[in-house]
Structures are given as C-alpha cells and as structure tokens.
Amino acid sequence: MPETSFESLESALRSFEPLFWVLQPGEPTDRLYDPDGTLYAFCLDGPTELCTDRRRVKINHGDLVIIPPAVAIDVNPPSRWFGISYTGPYPYHFRERFIQVWGFEHHTLQKAEAGFLLNDYRHRLSVQLEINKSEAVSAEPFFQIGLNWIKNNDSEELYPHWTLPGEPLDPNTCLYDYLIKIPTESAYLVNREAHPHPKPEQTMSPEYRPGQA
Secondary structure, three states, X not given: OOHHHHHHHHHHHHHHOOOEEEEOOOOXXXXXXXXXXXXXXXXXXXXXXXXXXXXXXXXXXXXXXXXXXXXXXEEEEXXXXXXXXXXXXXXXXXXXXXXXXXXOEEEOXXXXXXXXXXXXXXXXXXXXXXXXXXOOOOOOOEEEEEEEEEEEOOEEXXXXXXXXXXXXXXXXXXXXXXXXXXEOXXXXXXXXHHOOOOOHHHHXXXXXXXXXX
C-alpha cells in the first residue's frame, strides 16, 4: 500500500473517529502488539502460526485476529498484516481469564457464515464478505473500508478502498472481498449496552465458553 494512500486512509478514519489508528502493511513482523488499543488484524500472508504460552493457532491468508490491548502475540514465521487499532473501550469479554486462556480471537474464512467474517455487536467494527459492486451502496452513517485480494505475478496483495459516511461505494473499483463497516462512537456504545444477551454464556468469544480450560 503506497505511503500516501495509507496516510490518506488514516487521516480520513481519524477525522471520522479519532480513537482509530491504521497499521500500515509493510515488512513481515514476528509479533502483533498494541499497547493502547484493541487490534483488528488481517493476515496478508500465511499460513503462519500465532503463539502464546498456552496456545498455538494456524492462521491462513485472509484470516482476522482480534488482540486485546497490551497483549503481545508471537508470529511464526513472520508475516505481513493490515490492522486497525481502536483505543476506546475494549470488548467486555476480553477479561483476565480470556487473556490468560485464549489471548486473542481468531476468525477464519473457512468458518465464516451468513456472509460475515465478523458480525458481533461487542466489537467496534463488522466485516462482511463478498460484496458485489452492483449492490455495495449504502447511505448508512458508517465509515467503510473495502479490501480486495489482487493477484499479481503469482502473489496476492490486499488493497484498501474507503468511503466517507453517507457516500456510496465506488462502482468503478474491483469487487470487494471484504467490507469493513465502522459506526460512529455514539451508535456503537448505545448498541453495545442497550440489549444484554439473555444467555450470557453465548456472549463469550467464539472460542471460549465457561467451564473450558
């Protein structure tokens, strides 16, 4: 991703909500870590493995991992990532036991359901899959980032596109593989607190349930 495009994306997103930062894709890294924010990171390479002292998880190209603030996750072999960091309230299931046992969430394309990689009101953003450009028009108050897998000389790279709130997605771009939708801060907090789940055990992360080690 060219540096000018990265700066433009980060500037537009921070103007929409200043609690967001964008992790610029660059050289492969052997550690994922944000000291201040919840990190939503998409794997640009793969397969690779994320490791904690209790867990080793295989991560494939295009998977999403969500890492609590101040939690460092080792990456072996090193790989490239596109990430969005949110420095506001972290997901309320990222408590001490979750961090000790699981460390991070993993959302894989192989298990994606109903057109979503991430569709969970506890999280600050959602990720929709396979957006057709003829249908990808929205007047909702979201900041939208479209991500495309582009093959070039037998390699795959992730190219971001974005639109400001209320603007339609650009019909002249390629089809979107992912559409990241970020609501305003006030809309997110109201939605997060308004309707507690009647079965709290179902609001844990997809990988953690009470009683599991």
